[in-house]
Amino acid sequence: xxxxxxxxxxxxxxxxxxxxxxxxxxxxxxxxxxxxxxxxxxxxxxxxxxxxxxxxxxxxxxxxxxxxxxxxxxxxxxxxxxxxxxxxxxxxxxx
Numbered sequence: 001x002x003x004x005x006x007x008x009x010x011x012x013x014x015x016x017x018x019x020x021x022x023x024x025x026x027x028x029x030x031x032x033x034x035x036x037x038x039x040x041x042x043x044x045x046x047x048x049x050x051x052x053x054x055x056x057x058x059x060x061x062x063x064x065x066x067x068x069x070x071x072x073x074x075x076x077x078x079x080x081x082x083x084x085x086x087x088x089x090x091x092x093x094x095x
Contacts, residue, residue, distance in 0.1 A: 063070045
């Protein structure tokens, strides 16, 4: 009877040790995935920042080369946005 209890407790201890080891492995894998995600997110943010800087430089160059065309485009976009906003507001107040 006492031998059976010792065997059961030994088996439980072995299972607990194995479970603890598996949890440690899972924790390491999760930490690696999180670190990889952080690195990838930072890399993506840096790429987006560089792309935005490039677009800003291209836009500045275009505006310097074609100032009147840029003014016309800006006026057209502004008028379009204004008309769209007015249309949305008029629909909102009619209902």
